[in-house]
Amino acid sequence: MEVIVASTVGVLTAGGVYLMLRLRTFPVILGLAMLSYAVNVFLFSSGRLAIDQAPILSLYEDLSYSDPLPQALVLTAIVISFGMTAVLVMIGLGAYLECETDQIDIESPDTDEAGEDRTEKDAKA
Amino acid sequence: MMHWIILPVILPAMLAPVIGFVMRYDITLARTASVFGSALLVAISVALVIIAGDGATHVYELGNWPAPFGIVLVLDRLSALMVLLTNALALIVLIHAIATGWDTRGRHFHALYQFQLMGISGAFLTGDVFNLFVFFEVLLIASYGLMIHSGGTARMRAGLQYVVMNLAGSTLFLFALGTLYASTGTLNIADLAQRMAALPAEEAALARVAAMLLMIVFAVKAALFPVQFWLPNTYANAPAPVAALFAIMTKVGIYAILRVHTVAFGPGIPGTEGLAGTWLFPAAIVTIAVGAFGVLGARRLMPLIGFSVVGSVGTIMVAVAAFSEMATTAALYYLLHSTFAAACLFLVADLVVTRRKSDRLAAAPATIQNGLFAALFFGAAIAMAGMPPLSGFLGKLLVMDALRDPGTIGWAWTAILAGSLLTIVGFARAGSLLFWKSTATAPAVPDPSETPVPEIDAPQPNTATAAQVAPSMAMLGMLVALAVFAGPVSGYLEATSAQLFDRAGYISAVLTPGEEG
Numbered sequence: 001m002e003v004i005v006a007s008t009v010g011v012l013t014a015g016g017v018y019l020m021l022r023l024r025t026f027p028v029i030l031g032l033a034m035l036s037y038a039v040n041v042f043l044f045s046s047g048r049l050a051i052d053q054a055p056i057l058s059l060y061e062d063l064s065y066s067d068p069l070p071q072a073l074v075l076t077a078i079v080i081s082f083g084m085t086a087v088l089v090m091i092g093l094g095a096y097l098e099c100e101t102d103q104i105d106i107e108s109p110d111t112d113e114a115g116e117d118r119t120e121k122d123a124k125a
Numbered sequence: 126m127m128h129w130i131i132l133p134v135i136l137p138a139m140l141a142p143v144i145g146f147v148m149r150y151d152i153t154l155a156r157t158a159s160v161f162g163s164a165l166l167v168a169i170s171v172a173l174v175i176i177a178g179d180g181a182t183h184v185y186e187l188g189n190w191p192a193p194f195g196i197v198l199v200l201d202r203l204s205a206l207m208v209l210l211t212n213a214l215a216l217i218v219l220i221h222a223i224a225t226g227w228d229t230r231g232r233h234f235h236a237l238y239q240f241q242l243m244g245i246s247g248a249f250l251t252g253d254v255f256n257l258f259v260f261f262e263v264l265l266i267a268s269y270g271l272m273i274h275s276g277g278t279a280r281m282r283a284g285l286q287y288v289v290m291n292l293a294g295s296t297l298f299l300f301a302l303g304t305l306y307a308s309t310g311t312l313n314i315a316d317l318a319q320r321m322a323a324l325p326a327e328e329a330a331l332a333r334v335a336a337m338l339l340m341i342v343f344a345v346k347a348a349l350f351p352v353q354f355w356l357p358n359t360y361a362n363a364p365a366p367v368a369a370l371f372a373i374m375t376k377v378g379i380y381a382i383l384r385v386h387t388v389a390f391g392p393g394i395p396g397t398e399g400l401a402g403t404w405l406f407p408a409a410i411v412t413i414a415v416g417a418f419g420v421l422g423a424r425r426l427m428p429l430i431g432f433s434v435v436g437s438v439g440t441i442m443v444a445v446a447a448f449s450e451m452a453t454t455a456a457l458y459y460l461l462h463s464t465f466a467a468a469c470l471f472l473v474a475d476l477v478v479t480r481r482k483s484d485r486l487a488a489a490p491a492t493i494q495n496g497l498f499a500a501l502f503f504g505a506a507i508a509m510a511g512m513p514p515l516s517g518f519l520g521k522l523l524v525m526d527a528l529r530d531p532g533t534i535g536w537a538w539t540a541i542l543a544g545s546l547l548t549i550v551g552f553a554r555a556g557s558l559l560f561w562k563s564t565a566t567a568p569a570v571p572d573p574s575e576t577p578v579p580e581i582d583a584p585q586p587n588t589a590t591a592a593q594v595a596p597s598m599a600m601l602g603m604l605v606a607l608a609v610f611a612g613p614v615s616g617y618l619e620a621t622s623a624q625l626f627d628r629a630g631y632i633s634a635v636l637t638p639g640e641e642g
Contacts, residue, residue: 032296099281104285
């Protein structure tokens with residue numbers, strides 16, 4: 001089981017990093033989603049991999065139980081990464097509609113065009 | 126149990142939704158509530174500094190669950206000081222944003238602003254690493270909204286980069302936390318410190334990996350080389366008041382390194398002894414160089430200030446990397462100074478740039494009130510560059526005085542002194558181009574062939590009102606006050622770093638139930 005979980009985390013991370021380096025909005029969002037899956041599985045395994053164990057303390061007999069804390073951490077991480085992905089999709093859409101390109105990398109901060117755009121837009125608003 | 130400790134988190138958390146939902150159509154009401162809330166936060170943080178001044182480590186157990194089973198907030202001198210710094214900065218910046226009308230150029234400015242304050246205060250107060258992650262996310266998600274406030278092509282693209290960068294950082298944070306939990310079985314900082322101290326060096330490999338991963342995550346937030354590259358573009362394209370508020374965001378990363386890598390992985394821990402300092406020191410030296418060359422080479426005003434922020438982070442981290450009480454005192458003094466100096470520069474830049482066509486560093490007709498803006502910029506620039514009589518000079522002096530270790534003195538002093546020189550040259554060039562050469566340029570000869578529709582969307586050059594200049598003046602006043610009261614301030618900071626390095630005191634305060642009544 002360890003091999004399967006470890007290679008799952010590895011493959012997901014590799015795919016996520018590869019997609020993130022594509023520097024286009026859509027692959028980057030997919031890549032970040034894959035990375036967050038990878039990290040969720042990884043967090044699960046940080047409480048040791050165990051099967052056939054009670055989720056929390058058993059009321060009736062003295063059984064060994066799995067560590068409940070990683071499950072709580074994963075739950076928090078899932079909620080946060082889900083929300084963040086939604087925000088990223090909205091900002092990515094906004095940037096795409098505004099700039100008519102989905103490239104993530106931009107010119108050096110010194111370019112005049114960017115400066116002109118910015119101040120004009122500020123003035124308009 | 127003292128409930129004051131959680132107020133800097135609770136108050137903005139309650140206020141922000143009220144502003145966002147109830148007052149969304151009434152800007153006057155929203156402004157009043159936001160300023161009132163920020164002023165109240167300043168008062169609360171002053172009270173917290175006074176409470177923490179007794180030298181004890183105060184603990185607030187959320188839901189009354191004792192640590193390490195529940196989440197705790199920990200108030201000591203360091204966290205009280207950082208919360209006060211945040212809220213004082215936020216109040217001044219908020220007044221600037223209102224006076225210059227930035228808050229009306231998009232929606233929900235005030236609600237996001239309060240959420241931002243909640244996240245930052247929470248990150249400073251928490252005593253649990255996973256809770257630190259949660260507060261990082263709170264402050265980041267608010268900062269995404271503030272970063273793209275009022276929109277615009279360049280800002281949206283820079284905002285997208287900023288979001289992607291930070292989401293990648295958050296994922297790394299989670300990997301670090303997973304590794305940490307797998308190797309030590311706890312995420313409470315005090316408990317972590319206790320278990321790390323008991324862990325023999327030969328079994329600490331996994332914990333070392335976790336410590337380094339955490340350091341990279343905090344370095345991303347602090348904009349330390351080699352992960353500093355997101356900062357200049359982000360700050361240059363953020364709305365100027367937001368950039369001024371972001372002056373505290375890099376300090377969140379620095380604070381996290383100070384707290385976690387001193388208490389849990391710091392000196393005297395066999396498994397990770399000297400690990401952080403070894404890597405932080407060269408990174409900080411390069412960061413100073415990157416900042417200085419960036420200041421020298423920037424062709425626009427806002428990236429120039431962004432690079433000067435990078436340089437100041439480097440100066441702080443050189444001192445932090447020594448992990449000694451004296452150097453930490455110096456780092457904290459320079460941290461206070463550089464926060465106000467950077468914010469002051471951004472506010473002054475906002476006043477100037479909105480009255481010019483762009484923030485390009487080129488001779489253009491002088492704006493109205495050229496002398497006033499030039500004087501303000503001069504004050505802020507010499508503070509940032511570290512010239513007397515303002516606090517930057519004292520801060521750099523303290524940092525250099527603390528770094529007398531023969532192994533590092535050469536690199537540290539050279540980097541700080543040469544970096545200061547380059548920063549001075551860069552700021553002198555920017556100032557003379559913006560304010561001095563501008564007076565030699567013929568004022569506004571309209572050329573019909575070049576600009577067919579002139580001035581259609583540029584704001585009419587208008588005189589800065591007292592309310593618009595006052596926040597920048599207040600920032601300068603803070604720098605003067607830091608210099609004048611350098612004695613008492615550094616006395617407090619010495620006590621602060623002594624408390625930070627008192628690991629046993631921290632552990633017993635957090636982990637002993639009923640220690641704090």
